[in-house]
Amino acid sequence: MKPFQYLRPKTVQEAVTMATDNPEAQYIAGGTNLVDLMKRGIASPSKLIDINHLPLKKIEHRYDRLRIGALVLNSDLAQHKAVLTRQPLLAQALLAGASGQLRNMATVGGNLLQRTRCSYFYDLALPCNKRKPGAGCGAEEGINRTHAIFFAGNGFGGIEKSSCIAVHPSDMCVALTALETTVVINGPDGERRVMMKDFHRLSTQQPELDTNLGPGELVTAIEVVDNAFAKHSHYLKVRDRASYAFALVSVAAALQMDGGRIWDARMALGGVAHKPWRYWSIDLMLRGQVPSEKLFREVAEHEMEGAKATAQNAFKIKLASNAMVAALKTAAGIS
Known part of the structure; x- marks a missing residue:
């Protein structure tokens, strides 16, 4: 870990000024990710701006x-x-x-x-565009079982040689x-x-x-x-082990129901793209419908049409579809 200067601002504005005046400075609070990156030499801020004492805890x-x-x-x-x-x-x-x-x-x-937990990002001996732009993506031709199935271009584009196929954690x-x-x-x-x-x-x-x-x-x-999703929402996380593992696929499903019908719906997926993946068409596809496994299966299969597998993660497409159905069923309260 390289030496760095420690700064402790008293106000939000002072913190912003410190960071603006020092392009290599970084903010630190809990540090549960940043400290790991610093230990590995991936992040090397010249200054750490400790914001823990700012009034941002309400x-x-x-x-x-x-x-x-x-x-x-x-x-x-x-x-x-x-x-x-x-x-x-x-x-x-x-x-x-x-x-x-x-x-x-x-x-x-x-x-x-x-930041991503991609092993190629964390290993300084391997190529990684996220760590060093232009170096190449080691995961493209390497071990990519946990990587993305949705990419830039509204989910229908291919995998760019100059990009990154890691997922948001x-x-x-x-x-x-x-x-x-x-x-x-x-x-x-x-x-x-x-x-x-x-x-x-x-x-x-x-x-x-x-x-x-x-x-x-x-x-x-x-x-x-505020929303009307409190009674009909569910977060489903599918992972390799039950404790302390990042998602292979996760689903956040939220429904507003009345009179046995769905009147509003929201859904996002994790573990499938470089950012949390939001499905917009689900709002219209489910609105006014009576919940059923058949309906949810149709929606899931429609939404997965834009997915594109890498060499080792084709299983994620089916896994994500099944996870969407399961999360929607739980949110709707049907077996």
Whole structure:
């Protein structure tokens, strides 16, 4: 690990100024991902800006939305009464991620910004476009069992030689994408808001960039608008082992039901793309329909038409389809 300067700002604006003035600086809070990257030599910030003492730890309901500070711990968020009653899908996703010890350290903002767990990214001896743009993607012709099945170009494009086929690792972000969350960001030009679907990037010409954050920008909160999904939502995570493993495929499914029919629906997938993968057509395909396994199977097969397997992960297409059906059935309360 290279030497670095440690900075501790007193305000959000001071933190932003520090990061803007120092292009090689990085923010640190829980550090559950950043410290690992620094130990391996993948991240080498010249300055670490410790934001732990900034006033970004509140969870509060404001008007029609739940506002969650970027420094709220994952474990606290998963157990908070307002989350359990208003947004249980988010709590389920948080509890499916990492381990209890990590959730006690990891923050909401850090979860949003965590980097891929692709083994080619972590091994400095192997080529990786995300780590070193232009070096090539070792996973393309290598071990790619856990890698993406959806890519740039609305999911119908091929795998670009200059891109990255790694998947986004977060469970929390999948639920937040399904719930159409807003990310609140502070930067040199003040505060701005970005929809969760636009926060992370697909791997096109700049695979080294995971998000659309600008220089010096700091995530300060997320906002989840009130909805009618609390009684009919489910987060399903399929993984190689039951404890502390990243998803092969995960599904965040949320339904609004009344009179035995579906009146609104949201769904996002994890473990299948460079960012949480949001299905937009499901809203229209399920609206006004009576839930059934047949209906859900038709929807899942339709949505998987854009998937493209690599050499070792063709099983993911069927797995994702089955997981979608299972998650929708659980959310709808049918056996």
